[in-house]
Amino acid sequence: xxxxxxxxxxxxxxxxxxxxxxxxxxxxxxxxxxxxxxxxxxxxxxxxxxxxxxxxxxxxxxxxxxxxxxxxxxxxxxxxxxxxxxxxxxxxxxxxxxxxxxxxxxxxxxxxxxxxxxxxxxxxxxxxxxxxxxxxxxxxxxxxxxxxxxxxxxxxxxxxxxxxxxxxxxxxxxxxxxxxxxxxxxxxxxxxxxxxxxxxxxxxxxxxxxxxxxxxxxxxxxxxxxxxxxxxxxxxxxxxxxxxxxxxxxxxxxxxxxxxxxxxxxxxxxxxxxxxxxxxxxxxxxxxxxxxxxxxxxxxxxxxxxxxxxx
Amino acid sequence: xxxxxxxxxxxxxxxxxxxxxxxxxxxxxxxxxxxxxxxxxxxxxxxxxxxxxxxxxxxxxxxxxxxxxxxxxxxxxxxxxxxxxxxxxxxxxxxxxxxxxxxxxxxxxxxxxxxxxxxxxxxxxxxxxxxxxxxxxxxxxxxxxxxxxxxxxxxxxxxxxxxxxxxxxxxxxxxxxxxxxxxxxxxxxxxxxxxxxxxxxxxxxxxxxxxxxxxxxxxxxxxxxxxxxxxxxxxxxxxxxxxxxxxxxxxxxxxxxxxxxxxxxxxxxxxxxxxxxxxxxxxxxxxxxxxxxxxxxxxxxxxxxxxxxxxxxxxxxxxxxxxxx
Numbered sequence: 080x081x082x083x084x085x086x087x088x089x090x091x092x093x094x095x096x097x098x099x100x101x102x103x104x105x106x107x108x109x110x111x112x113x114x115x116x117x118x119x120x121x122x123x124x125x126x127x128x129x130x131x132x133x134x135x136x137x138x139x140x141x142x143x144x145x146x147x148x149x150x151x152x153x154x155x156x157x158x159x160x161x162x163x164x165x166x167x168x169x170x171x172x173x174x175x176x177x178x179x180x181x182x183x184x185x186x187x188x189x190x191x192x193x194x195x196x197x198x199x200x201x202x203x204x205x206x207x208x209x210x211x212x213x214x215x216x217x218x219x220x221x222x223x224x225x226x227x228x229x230x231x232x233x234x235x236x237x238x239x240x241x242x243x244x245x246x247x248x249x250x251x252x253x254x255x256x257x258x259x260x261x262x263x264x265x266x267x268x269x270x271x272x273x274x275x276x277x278x279x280x281x282x283x284x285x286x287x288x289x290x291x292x293x294x295x296x297x298x299x300x301x302x303x304x305x306x307x308x309x310x311x312x313x314x315x316x317x318x319x320x321x322x323x324x325x326x327x328x329x330x331x332x333x334x335x336x337x338x339x340x341x342x343x344x345x346x347x348x349x350x351x352x353x354x355x356x357x358x359x360x361x362x363x364x365x366x367x368x369x370x371x372x373x374x375x376x377x378x379x380x381x382x383x384x385x386x387x388x389x390x
Numbered sequence: 391x392x393x394x395x396x397x398x399x400x401x402x403x404x405x406x407x408x409x410x411x412x413x414x415x416x417x418x419x420x421x422x423x424x425x426x427x428x429x430x431x432x433x434x435x436x437x438x439x440x441x442x443x444x445x446x447x448x449x450x451x452x453x454x455x456x457x458x459x460x461x462x463x464x465x466x467x468x469x470x471x472x473x474x475x476x477x478x479x480x481x482x483x484x485x486x487x488x489x490x491x492x493x494x495x496x497x498x499x500x501x502x503x504x505x506x507x508x509x510x511x512x513x514x515x516x517x518x519x520x521x522x523x524x525x526x527x528x529x530x531x532x533x534x535x536x537x538x539x540x541x542x543x544x545x546x547x548x549x550x551x552x553x554x555x556x557x558x559x560x561x562x563x564x565x566x567x568x569x570x571x572x573x574x575x576x577x578x579x580x581x582x583x584x585x586x587x588x589x590x591x592x593x594x595x596x597x598x599x600x601x602x603x604x605x606x607x608x609x610x611x612x613x614x615x616x617x618x619x620x621x622x623x624x625x626x627x628x629x630x631x632x633x634x635x636x637x638x639x640x641x642x643x644x645x646x647x648x649x650x651x652x653x654x655x656x657x658x659x660x661x662x663x664x665x666x667x668x669x670x671x672x673x674x675x676x677x678x679x680x681x682x683x684x685x686x687x688x689x690x691x692x693x694x695x696x697x698x699x700x701x702x703x704x705x706x707x708x709x710x711x712x713x714x715x
Contacts, residue, residue: 108621119502120513126589127516130531133542137534150545199425202418212415218423225430229650231669232689236433239682259429262422291414320524322653339526343657346530354540361527372522376515384601
């Protein structure tokens with residue numbers, strides 16, 4: 080009994096001792112950091128997710144409600160409306176804004192740009208990754224320069240050139256521009272993936288009597304398929320989101336507008352288009368991108384930051 | 391079969407394997423190279439040429455691609471136009487502050503999701519949303535959020551914080567703020583577009599810094615712990631030096647891109663209210679006035695300034711870090 084009590088008190092004092100000791104710089108800092116960390120998590124989630132939530136909530140609200148209570152977020156269930164989507168998607172002749180046809184334009188342009196960019200970049204990336212040829216380093220430099228080169232600078236000559244040859248206003252001009260502008264980043268992403276495939280497989284195929292093109296077709300490309308898919312989707316996202324060239328090339332011809340251009344014109348239009356309808360257009364523009372992004376997130380992140388971890 | 395024979399030929403004095411490889415490499419790369427040269431390199435050279443010509447959009451048909459004779463008027467026009475130095479100053483402030491904020495936020499975000507916790511994958515994915523989403527859509531959402539009559543920010547401000555009147559975030563050039571008796575002009579619209587730029591591009595910095603953070607060996611941190619370094623000290627003396635090269639790279643990349651930024655500002659303010667950056671000026675010259683020569687000269691001046699800034703940066707600030715890209 081007494082022994083047990085003694086043991087109890089000594090244990091208690093030991094605990095108190097360690098508790099006092101734990102108020103060191105280490106513990107104070109790590110506690111503060113833990114708190115700050117959770118504050119940070121909340122902060123970042125709010126600032127990144129809220130604008131998208133706001134977008135969706137506004138797109139299903141009647142405009143009259145919004146004008147009355149701009150500070151309120153939530154829509155009463157019985158006031159929910161999806162007519163905004165109907166109006167933005169319908170063709171102009173049916174009293175809508177024609178987003179359905181803009182979606183078609185964007186999809187065609189982006190798909191052709193992806194196909195062209197990949198067709199050009201797969202052999203190029205393979206060559207840079209595997210083959211030793213004259214000018215390999217310089218080529219790398221040229222592509223880096225193109226990647227960094229400001230779009231606004233290129234916009235001038237391309238705008239003038241396509242105006243002169245009469246391709247401005249056609250989707251073809253835009254496809255050419257998107258494909259060529261994305262080739263450097265496509266090559267960069269694919270090259271780093273090719274670099275991660277062991278060369279021994281290809282070497283044994285060469286010993287078996289395959290030539291380079293056969294090796295590429297039957298071994299390297301099938302192995303690189305996941306990277307090719309995600310790079311393709313990345314190019315799709317770039318082409319879908321692009322604004323400057325679409326504005327310069329297509330603004331005079333409503334029937335060839337992309338969704339991005341259509342939304343920007345709608346947002347600035349002097350006609351009375353309700354904000355909630357434009358917001359529905361913004362949702363339509365954003366949703367495909369978010370779906371693609373969540374499907375490819377990991378591959379995309381790895382491809383983009385390839386090389387960064389080396390410092 | 392045929393390939394085997396060809397390899398034998400090589401031994402007998404035909405093209406060596408090395409030569410074959412070199413030829414194959416050039417063949418595989420040439421389509422890309424031709425396209426990039428015709429759609430990127432040649433247009434840039436042509437821009438340099440037309441910057442010294444008097445060329446307007448409406449006479450393009452008569453004078454052809456090369457315009458009238460040699461002239462320096464376009465450059466004189468750039469430097470004597472009243473808006474140029476204002477636009478340049480705005481661009482520099484926008485780029486420096488925007489880049490710093492984006493990298494700072496990205497660093498904070500990367501440190502936060504470094505260690506695993508429940509829901510980390512979702513948090514990490516959500517942090518990339520501003521960067522991957524279409525710029526037209528997010529710029530529109532921001533402009534409505536900040537709208538004086540319909541926006542939620544002013545709505546909440548008036549209801550909950552008792553703001554006297556709504557703040558026109560995107561159309562007010564400056565407002566007087568009194569701090570300690572000093573009255574300062576606060577550039578409302580410029581600060582708003584900078585905030586937008588930091589919001590939209592911090593995920594880019596976040597991605598790169600996080601990738602680098604995850605490659606830092608864990609025992610480095612452990613060693614610091616054993617030696618009695620506190621968490622802040624471990625960050626300052628162990629982690630930060632590991633990140634310096636990726637941060638330097640990000641600073642260069644983001645500065646280049648922000649310096650030339652067009653979409654964000656054009657969509658948010660159209661360049662009004664003291665936010666006209668150089669890229670918007672070029673666009674206005676090109677489409678508004680159809681003055682191709684002036685736009686080309688303006689853009690060359692922009693490129694030259696950018697090159698000078700980068701040169702200075704590499705000369706004085708950058709360590710001898712190899713760029714990773």
